[in-house]
Amino acid sequence: MGFHPFPTSGLRTRSAGSSGFSLTELLVVLAIVAALALAMAYSFSPRTPLAVQHGLQDVRGMVLQARSLALSTGRTVVMKPDYATGTVQFIAIRSLDPADAGYLQFETTPRLTTALDPAWRRYAQVGLSLPLAPGEVTPPGSVAAMTTFMGGNAFWNAPLGSSTRLFGFNATGNLQSVAAAGGSASTLVGGGWIGVTGNTSNRVGVPYGVVLVNEQGMTLAFYKPDSQLDAPSEMRWKRLD
Numbered sequence: 001m002g003f004h005p006f007p008t009s010g011l012r013t014r015s016a017g018s019s020g021f022s023l024t025e026l027l028v029v030l031a032i033v034a035a036l037a038l039a040m041a042y043s044f045s046p047r048t049p050l051a052v053q054h055g056l057q058d059v060r061g062m063v064l065q066a067r068s069l070a071l072s073t074g075r076t077v078v079m080k081p082d083y084a085t086g087t088v089q090f091i092a093i094r095s096l097d098p099a100d101a102g103y104l105q106f107e108t109t110p111r112l113t114t115a116l117d118p119a120w121r122r123y124a125q126v127g128l129s130l131p132l133a134p135g136e137v138t139p140p141g142s143v144a145a146m147t148t149f150m151g152g153n154a155f156w157n158a159p160l161g162s163s164t165r166l167f168g169f170n171a172t173g174n175l176q177s178v179a180a181a182g183g184s185a186s187t188l189v190g191g192g193w194i195g196v197t198g199n200t201s202n203r204v205g206v207p208y209g210v211v212l213v214n215e216q217g218m219t220l221a222f223y224k225p226d227s228q229l230d231a232p233s234e235m236r237w238k239r240l241d
Contacts (some may be wrong), residue, residue, distance in 0.1 A: 048198035049207040049225055051123035055196040056209045056221040056240055058116050059126065062088055067217045069111055070169040076185060077111065078168030078178050081161060083126045086116040104178060104185060127195035128159040133208045133227030143237045149220050150212055154190030160213060161194065173217040191215055204228040
């Protein structure tokens with residue numbers, strides 16, 4: 001009888017010629033393959049259309065934040081965005097006294113400073129001049145939801161924000177335009193818009209969209225996946241909720 005230093009009964013060994021895998025090993029391999037496929041699909045997916053949509057929602061949130069701040073403080077609050085850095089200052093007006101001859105005094109310290117999400121700003125940018133995108137030579141005023149919301153096409157004459165004019169809301173939530181250097185405020189009749197344009201093309205043209213703001217401070221965002229295509233239907237203008 002030979003001597004065995006270790007008992008062999010009850011042990012399972014894979015024969016030298018066996019090349020099979022257990023069910024657990026197969027599941028682990030499948031999980032790894034699925035994770036790699038998901039990561040590759042994300043890395044090659046078009047990011048610009050999503051960036052434009054996220055940008056529109058981010059800009060719309062900025063507008064809503066300014067209006068909420070004006071209503072809660074009982075003061076006119078204007079936005080001073082720096083689109084190069086993505087920062088936005090919300091500045092309240094300190095004096096509306098007629099004795100100041102209509103000259104508005106801004107508070108020296110912003111009520112709030114926030115930032116637009118840098119993730120979408122890598123693939124899209126804010127636009128304040130028309131046309132927003134090549135191929136779309138006229139504003140999309142024929143879109144029924146846009147014209148119904150704004151009461152016409154007058155809003156296309158008022159891009160919201162420039163080096164000389166700031167916009168925001170008064171204590172009752174109405175859209176205001178204020179000289180950046182001070183001066184009397186005025187209601188923006190017909191409202192205005194801010195655009196977001198993609199940096200790269202989708203199929204033919206670039207994806208882009210607009211945030212519309214009417215006189216009463218209501219906002220809507222509209223998105224077009226491709227500036228030069230209206231067909232198929234998913235390339236047309238749609239409202240973002």
